[in-house]
Amino acid sequence: MAKQKKKGQAGQAKNYITRTQAVRKLQISLPDFRKLCIVKGIYPREPRSIKKANKSATHSTTFYYTKDIQYLLHEPLLAKFREQKAVQKKIAKSLGRNELQDAVRQEKNGMPRIKLDHLVRERYPTFIDALRDLDDALSLLFLFASLPSSETVPAKVVAKCQKLCHEFEHYLITTNSLKKSFLSIKGIYYQATIQGQDIMWLVPYRFVQRVTQDVDYRIMGTFVEFYCTLLGFVNYKLYTSIGLVYPPRFDTASDDRGAELAAFTLEGRNVADNAIENGNATRQLTNGHAQNQNSANVQATIDKIVQAGDQEASEQLQEELAEDVEENEHIDKFEVAAPEGDELPQAEASSNETGALFSDFTFFISREAPRHPIEFLLRAFGCKRIGWDRVLGEGAFTFDEADPRITHQVVDKPVPAVSNGEQTTSKPGYIVAGRIYVQPQWIWDCVNEASLLRTDVYAPGATLPPHLSPWMKPVRGQYDPRATLEEQQLEGEEDEELSGEEAQALLEDAEPDVSDEEVDGMDEAAAGMTIDVADGSDEEEEENVEATFGGFDAEPDAESADEEDDHQAELAAEAAGKSLSAKKSQKSSKDKRKEERLAKQKREDEEIERQKMMMSNKKRKLYEKMQHGNKIKDADAEKLRSKRRKIEQKQKR
Known part of the structure; x- marks a missing residue:
């Protein structure tokens, strides 16, 4: 007979533990438990069945993995928390006896200091792992660096965040690692590439910040404390990788006078690196690697030639290497070979070129x-x-x-x-x-x-x-503010807009100003013409036709009318001392681009229809469902183009 499992001792009831049970098991207070979970990277979990995990109870609660709480039992910070609790009891007892000096002494010398260095090495085994998790750390530290000091945010924390952020910015300046930036409503976004890892963070604008009570700054302060330790480790590794001393020399008096980045002085680790500050160094540091240096095999060949005494061959080889470097520095541009060929992505500029912009x-x-x-x-x-x-x-x-x-x-x-x-x-x-x-x-x-x-x-x-x-990146069919309307509007889109009130306004502008009496006279004349034509004979009609007919040259066709209009426009421009050749060429080029774009769009539509014919019914229905979302996006893009078209028309007036 198999052993029967008791209820609540297996499955989800065993794998999950509530927050109250976890606090009792660790024998610490709730604030210390929150702080311990934040610095250790342990977060609440949601079980698949709350009823099973909570042993048939359905009230809402917070769950953690039982293994995570078991892992916290061996954390050295628990002993530090207990020591701090013991010292706080002594301080409270001294204050109760009015022994203020004894309480200050115990708080200054007896309170144990908590260090999070071992947690950084534990959570990030490699340096690349730390770089990947640097986005949130930088965003939060730059946020606290811009906050005013208060009871919830001490001045020491703000100063420490500012110092660490400026040290990180100095590394980006030295190595030209910054790539892109964007001004948004929330703040300024920055993106840097460090050792192949793209790091993006947000820096708030320097407005007057209002510290509200809606935010729990105790929890935020715990994150800041851990992120300060993390960024300190990262800055040390980055500075030492390019041969600089960390921390850099910091002038407090200059920083108080608003120097900010200028308050730091970078120093090399040896005499050769000290020449970087003085401007005597010839090598350029970029992203932790020395630039304009030959490879190991090429350098070995050069050394052999120099040792053999063939100085001329050495100089020639150096010139060839320099030419190769210059050729490699130029960026290749991929051009489309055929009119319907695919557009290849262009290579980006190197860090040396952008770094000297x-x-x-x-x-x-x-x-x-x-x-x-x-x-x-x-x-x-x-x-x-x-x-x-x-x-x-x-x-x-x-x-x-x-x-x-x-x-x-x-x-x-x-x-x-x-x-x-x-x-x-x-x-x-x-x-x-x-x-x-x-x-x-x-x-x-x-x-x-x-x-x-x-x-x-x-x-x-x-x-x-x-x-x-x-x-x-711009997507086909969506509105692109950088492109002109002629390049992105669909065929007949501009003509469809002329409806309703706008069309009525255009008709009113086009109608001539004719009074009611003139209209009545025109009606009588028309009536008289009909009577004359009706009463006349065939011979009189033929004579009237011959009399009114003036030959084929009497009524000009559309082409001759356009030519006559162009001739009149040229005469008017000549009289005004202007030329219409530039306007004609510009107009013809616009029409040509529009025809090419419409032809390309037509070919793409035909290709899509041909591919739809080859699809199965299931795939065709799935494709039509996908097109429903695209139609909504196209409608939004059409509205934006319509708004832009109206703005441009107002500007022309």
């Missing part, structure tokens, strides 16, 4: 523009000379707005007035001759496009182009 320019940030994100982007992409107004803090290349070395100025205000010829110095609100003025969006768009864009489009006061997410 702003290296030849000197920027000046106006006081109304956000200084820190602009400075971080410019330094991450090669700019070494950045100035700003003195009120924004220390660390600028120059505080003088009239410095002649400034090539670009970032402004976020209306068009400044042009300075007079008598004025020699620049003042706020005046344009300096020979300087390029751009809005902040130009920097973000250049970074995302990995190239320098036109600056006149981003001039102060100009209507900026749409700022789209660099991680969203």
Whole structure:
């Protein structure tokens, strides 16, 4: 006879444990249990059958894996929590006796310090694992770095978060690891590539933050404490991988005066690396690897030639290697071989090219523009000379707005007035001759496009182009703000819109202004013409026809009418001193592009219909269901195109 299983001792009832049972088993308080689960990475679980897991009880509760709670029994932090509880009892007893000095001494010297170093190594066995889990850590630390200090968020925590975030930004600046950035409603998104891992985080805007009571800052503080330890480990590994000392030298006084990134000084681990700071180093550090270095086999061949004394051959070999490097630096562009061929994805620019995007320019940030994100982007992409107004803090290349070395100025205000010829110095609100003025969006768009864009489009006061997410690729059929309406609107879409009130308005504009008396006279004339024609004989009718007929040349056809209109337009343009050749060529090119697009769309539709004929009934029905969602997206895209078309028509008027 098989052994009978008792109810509640097997299956889900044994695999899951409630939170109350877990707290009693660990013999700690509920706040300590929450903190322990957060730092250990243990989260609540939802069983498939709550009734079975809770032993026939149906009330809502929180469940954990029994194995996870059993795993927590061996955690060294439990002993630390118990020691802290014992010291807190002593402090309470001292306060009850009015022994304040004894209570302060016990809190300062007797309270055990909790370290989470072993937990970082336990949860992330390899460095790549830590990089993969760095997204949430950076977002939370940058959030706390922008919060004001309060009782729930101490000033020490805010200062520590700011320091760790600036150290991480310095690594990105040194290695040119930053790739993309996007300005959104929530904040500024950044993406960096470190050792092949794409890391994305969100940085809030520097507005006045209001600390509300809706958020449990004790739980958030536990996450911040663990993430600070994690980012400290990551920063140490990243700095040492490129030969820099960690932590970098930090000037507290300069940071208090608003230097931020300039308050840190990077130092090499030996004398050779110290030359990086002084500008004597010739190698460039990019993403932890030395650039412009030969491979091991090539270097060995060069050494053999040098040792043999053949200096000329060595120089020739070096020249060949340099030519190969230059050829490899150019990006290959894949062109479509046939008109109907597939479009291959183009190769992206290398980190060396994008890292030196702003290296030849000197920027000046106006006081109304956000200084820190602009400075971080410019330094991450090669700019070494950045100035700003003195009120924004220390660390600028120059505080003088009239410095002649400034090539670009970032402004976020209306068009400044042009300075007079008598004025020699620049003042706020005046344009300096020979300087390029751009809005902040130009920097973000250049970074995302990995190239320098036109600056006149981003001039102060100009209507900026749409700022789209660099991680969203345009999909066929959806609305693309960067493309023109002619490139994406469907056939007959513009004509279908002319209905209802718009069509009635167009008809009213087209009708001539005729009075009621003139209408009556026209009706009488028409009636008289009909009477004459009805009473006349056949001979009179033939004579009238011959008299009114003026030959085939009397009534011009449509082509001759168009030619006559073009001739009249040319005469009018010639009289005005203008030329219509450019407009004609532009119009013909637009019509040609439209015909090519419509022909391509027609071929694709025919190909889809041909493939649908080859499908089975089951696959055809599934395809039609999929097309239902696409039709909804197409309708939304058509609405956006219609709105844009109306805006453009108003602008033309």
